Every structure is written in C-alpha cells, then in structure tokens.
Amino acid sequence: MQRTTKVLKRAACALAVAGGLGLILPACTLDPANRRQENIASVLQLEKEGRITHEQAMGMLAIIEGQPPASSASAPATPTDTSSTPPSVPMAAVVPSTPSVAAPAGYTPESVITGRLRSVGSDTMDRLMALWEEQFRVFHPAVRFFHEGKGSSTAFPALMEGRSDFGPMSRSMKESEVTKFREKFGHEPIQLRVAVDAIGVYVHPSNPIAGLGMDFSQLDAVFSSTRGRGGADITTWGQLGLTGEWANAPIHVYSRNSASGTYAFFREHVLGKDGEYRSTNRELVGSAELVSAVAADPYGIGYSGIGYRNPSVDVVALSNDPGTEKIPPEEQYAYSGQYPLARFLYITVNHQPGRQPTPLQREFARFVYSPVGQGIVKDEGFFPVSQEIAEQDLALLFR
Numbered sequence: 001m002q003r004t005t006k007v008l009k010r011a012a013c014a015l016a017v018a019g020g021l022g023l024i025l026p027a028c029t030l031d032p033a034n035r036r037q038e039n040i041a042s043v044l045q046l047e048k049e050g051r052i053t054h055e056q057a058m059g060m061l062a063i064i065e066g067q068p069p070a071s072s073a074s075a076p077a078t079p080t081d082t083s084s085t086p087p088s089v090p091m092a093a094v095v096p097s098t099p100s101v102a103a104p105a106g107y108t109p110e111s112v113i114t115g116r117l118r119s120v121g122s123d124t125m126d127r128l129m130a131l132w133e134e135q136f137r138v139f140h141p142a143v144r145f146f147h148e149g150k151g152s153s154t155a156f157p158a159l160m161e162g163r164s165d166f167g168p169m170s171r172s173m174k175e176s177e178v179t180k181f182r183e184k185f186g187h188e189p190i191q192l193r194v195a196v197d198a199i200g201v202y203v204h205p206s207n208p209i210a211g212l213g214m215d216f217s218q219l220d221a222v223f224s225s226t227r228g229r230g231g232a233d234i235t236t237w238g239q240l241g242l243t244g245e246w247a248n249a250p251i252h253v254y255s256r257n258s259a260s261g262t263y264a265f266f267r268e269h270v271l272g273k274d275g276e277y278r279s280t281n282r283e284l285v286g287s288a289e290l291v292s293a294v295a296a297d298p299y300g301i302g303y304s305g306i307g308y309r310n311p312s313v314d315v316v317a318l319s320n321d322p323g324t325e326k327i328p329p330e331e332q333y334a335y336s337g338q339y340p341l342a343r344f345l346y347i348t349v350n351h352q353p354g355r356q357p358t359p360l361q362r363e364f365a366r367f368v369y370s371p372v373g374q375g376i377v378k379d380e381g382f383f384p385v386s387q388e389i390a391e392q393d394l395a396l397l398f399r
Contacts, residue, residue: 053141107139107366107367107370107371107372107373109139109140109363110362110363110366111359111363112139112140112142113140113142113143113359113360113363114140114142114143115142115143115144115360116143116144116145116146116165117133117136117143117144117145117146117165117166117360117364118145118146118147118158118163118164118165118166119133119145119146119147119148119149119164119165119166119167119168120148120149120150120154120155120158120159120163120164120167121148121149121151121152121154121155121158121164121166121167121168121169121348122149122151122152122155122168122169122170122260122261122345123149123150123151123152123256123260123262123285123286123287124152124170124197124260124261124262124287124304124305124307124308124345125149125168125169125170125195125345126149126168126286126287127307127380128168128195128307128345128376128377128380128382129147129149129166129168130147130149131376131379131380132364132367132368132373132376133145133147135367135372135373135376136363136364136367139367140363149168150259150285151256151257151259151260151261151285152168152169152170152171152259152260152261152262152264153258153259153260153261153264154259155167155168155169155348156173156177156181156348159181159189159348159349159350160180160181160184165349165360165361165364166347166348166349166364167189167347167348167349168345168346168347168348169191169261169345169346169347169348170197170260170261170262170265170305170343170345170346171261171262171264171265171343171346172191172344172346173189173191173348181350185350185352186352187351187352187353189348189349189350189351190348190349190350190351190396190397191346191347191348192346192347192348192349192365192368192393192394192396193344193345193346193385193389193393194344194345194346194347194368194369194373194377194385194393195344195345195374195377195382195383195384195385196334196335196342196343196344196345196382196383196384196385197305197306197307197334197342197343197344197345197382197383198305198306198329198330198333198334198339198341198342198343198383199262199265199266199303199304199305199306199329199341199342199343200303200304200305200306200308200309200315200316200329200341201214201219201301201302201303201315201316201318201341202290202291202294202300202301202302202303202304202309202313202314202315202316203294203300203301203313203314203315203316204294204295204297204298204299204300204313204314205311205312205313205314206298207237207242207246207298207299207301207314208242208246209237209240209242209301209316210314210315210316210317212240212241212242212326213316213317213318213319213326214240214316214317214318214319214326215318215319215320215321215322215323215324215326216229216269216270216318216319216320216321216340217229217230217231217321217322218234218240218322219270219318220270220271220272220275221233221234222234222240222251222253222301223253223255223266223270223271223277223278223281224270224271224275224276224277224278225276225277225278225279226271226272226274226275226276228271228272228274228275229272234251235250235251236248236249236250236251237249237250237251237299249298249299250299251299251301252282252297252299252300252301253278253280253281253282253300253301253302254281254282254284254290254293254294254297254300254301254302255277255281255282255283255284255290255302255303256283256284256285256287256290256303256304257283257284257285258283259285262287262303262304262305263277265341265343266303266341269340269341270341284302287304287305287307287308288308290302290303290304290308291304291308291309291310291312291313292312294313295310295312295313301316303341305345305382306329306334306381306382307380307381307382308381309381315328315329317329318339318340318341319340320340327339327340329341329342331383334383335383344385345382347365347368349361349365349397351396351397353399354399356398357397357398361397362397365393365394365397366394369385369390369393369394374390
C-alpha cells in the first residue's frame with residue numbers, strides 16, 4: 001500500500017508538471033525494468049479509488065502487458081489496400097505519386113494517460129475528432145474529453161488562451177496567427193498533417209451540372225460579389241449550360257460561415273485573395289447542415305469537406321481553367337494534386353522545440369497516425385496520409 005501511494009504521488013507530480021494536460025502513469029519516469037510493476041500498482045489504485053471501472057482497469061492492464069484491450073476489436077479496420085494510400089510529398093501539390101503504407105506499424109501506448117483531452121476547432125474535422133477520441137479511450141479509458149467543433153478560426157484563440165490541447169484545423173494557420181503565437185510563447189505552433197481532404201462542390205442528385213462539371217471562373221461568378229476571375233454574375237442554371245426546365249431555374253447558393261477554415265480555403269483558391277462572397281449567399285455553421293440543405297433543394301449548390309458526401313447529394317467535377325478536363329474529388333486525384341481543391345487537414349499544438357512533448361501530445365499523435373487512427377480517416381470519407389508524412393510530422397514533436 002505504501003509503495004502504491006508513492007506511485008500515485010509520482011503520477012500526481014507528473015500531472016502538475018504537465019500543467020493539467022494529462023495524468024500519466026509512471027512508465028515514462030522510471031527505468032524500463034521498473035515500469036511494469038509501477039504501472040500495474042497505479043492502475044489497481046485508480047480502480048480502488050473508483051476513478052476507473054473494473055473493465056477499464058482490465059483494459060489498461062492488458063495494455064501494460066503488451067496485449068490489445070478486449071474492446072479494441074470494435075475499432076475500425078486498418079486499411080490494407082496500400083495502392084490507395086497517399087504518397088509522401090506535401091500538396092502543392094498534396095503528395096507525390098508513389099503510394100506507401102498509411103501509418104506507423106501499430107499503436108501500443110508508451111504510457112497510459114488519464115486526465116483530460118481538450119480539442120477546439122474545425123467543424124469539418126468534428127466527427128473525425130470525436131471518433132478518434134472514442135477509440136483513444138479504448139487504450140486510455142480514464143481520459144475525459146472536452147470537444148468543440150465550431151470552425152477552424154476558433155482553434156487559434158483556444159490554444160492562445162490555454163483552453164485546448166489540440167486545435168483541429170482545415171487550413172494552415174495564417175501568418176498573422178503565427179506571428180501573434182510566436183510573440184506570446186516564443187516559438188511557432190506545430191501543425192500536424194493528419195488527413196487529406198478534397199473540398200466537394202455539392203448539388204442535388206437531379207441536377208445535370210454534376211455531369212458537365214464546372215471551372216473556377218464559373219464558381220467565382222456563382223459565389224462571389226467581386227468576380228475576380230472576370231465575367232458577369234451567374235444566377236441561373238441556364239447560364240451554366242443547362243436547358244429545358246433548368247434554363248431559368250435560380251441558383252440557390254449555400255456557403256460555410258466566416259469562422260470556417262473551409263470558407264477561407266474556398267475563398268482563397270476560388271474567389272482569389274481579395275475575393276468576397278455575395279451577401280445573398282446562405283451561410284451555414286456546419287458541414288453536415290450545409291450538405292443537408294443542398295440535399296433538400298434541387299436548385300442548391302454548396303461546398304464542404306468530402307467526408308460529408310452521402311447518397312442524398314452529388315458532387316461536381318472541377319477544373320481551374322475553362323476548357324480543361326474536369327476532375328472529380330476522388331482519392332487518387334487528391335493525392336496527385338490534380339483535383340484543384342485538395343488540402344491537408346491539421347491538428348495544431350503548442351509545443352516548444354527542444355523539449356519533449358507532453359505525454360498527452362505524444363500518445364494522441366501516435367494514435368492518430370496509427371493504423372487505427374488512419375483507418376478512422378478512411379472510414380469517414382477522408383484520405384489517409386502516407387507513412388513518410390506521419391514520420392516527418394511526428395518528428396516535429398521531438399526536435
């Protein structure tokens with residue numbers, strides 16, 4: 001009992017040092033020969049105090065013994081078709097051309113985490129984060145989650161104010177955000193590339209435009225008030241080449257709101273740096289809400305992450321320039337960079353170079369890049385990152 005009390009005191013010290021970011025079992029503070037017994041004692045004490053259930057304790061003990069917990073059988077299957085996994089060079093392209101395995105070899109916790117995990121940020125990544133957290137709990141059953149997905153622009157202030165541990169974002173950080181972060185903390189934030197997305201332009205399944213495709217100048221004329229790509233406003237489907245009952249049908253435009261990283265990405269790449277959306281666009285807070293609105297409106301058009309694609313909507317093939325081949329938002333074209341609205345999805349963290357990551361940062365990042373974590377990416381309709389990207393970005397936490 002005295003030995004177990006000492007172990008719990010050591011774990012509590014780790015919690016204080018980490019600033020409340022996650023209580024670790026003593027595995028990361030002891031020599032390897034002592035880790036197993038100390039961790040077992042800590043788990044038994046946590047169960048005795050009622051902080052975890054018996055089932056959770058059994059799962060944690062299984063992990064300590066190097067075995068997967070029983071409940072992990074329900075985790076999403078690891079992708080086995082490596083021909084569909086992305087290559088390794090960043091998108092500018094999304095990634096290069098030769099696929100590789102989508103994650104490190106496997107996920108075995110180096111230490112069992114308790115405490116809290118707080119994420120604030122992207123709506124596009126909302127379901128993805130929720131599912132990652134749910135499966136992370138299989139390996140770390142005593143972790144408590146606080147989760148908010150209202151838009152990428154909310155990630156930055158939450159990290160700045162210490163209200164989150166991870167900031168999911170569907171865009172890279174703005175230069176102004178990086179500057180403010182550096183001024184406050186003395187270092188830049190780290191953005192981990194955790195998935196590949198292709199922003200889809202959604203229409204009703206009955207709309208013939210899905211078979212014709214659109215170019216960026218047409219999208220700009222539909223969505224923007226500035227028309228930076230030239231031409232006149234496009235307000236009817238007939239102006240896009242549709243005939244018959246569609247010729248005079250109005251275009252109902254749905255957009256994400258200004259808190260959204262998808263809103264910012266679409267504006268920058270389609271409307272141009274100085275482009276502005278029309279004030280008549282129907283702005284919606286969430287990705288799922290937007291796709292549902294388009295599904296209920298035969299004359300609707302909107303954009304959102306490809307992970308929200310479902311049978312109630314269709315997607316439009318796109319090209320940058322008029323007269324060029326229209327490319328669908330499919331996996332191989334997102335990886336090659338041929339699809340013009342491909343992008344990375346990120347998790348942003350506050351980590352000072354030269355220091356070890358917190359146990360929570362280390363374990364959650366390793367989990368996200370594992371076959372289980374990247375399997376969830378694929379199950380949600382997004383595209384996994386390559387092993388090389390996973391290794392490159394994990395290395396950012398240990399430089």
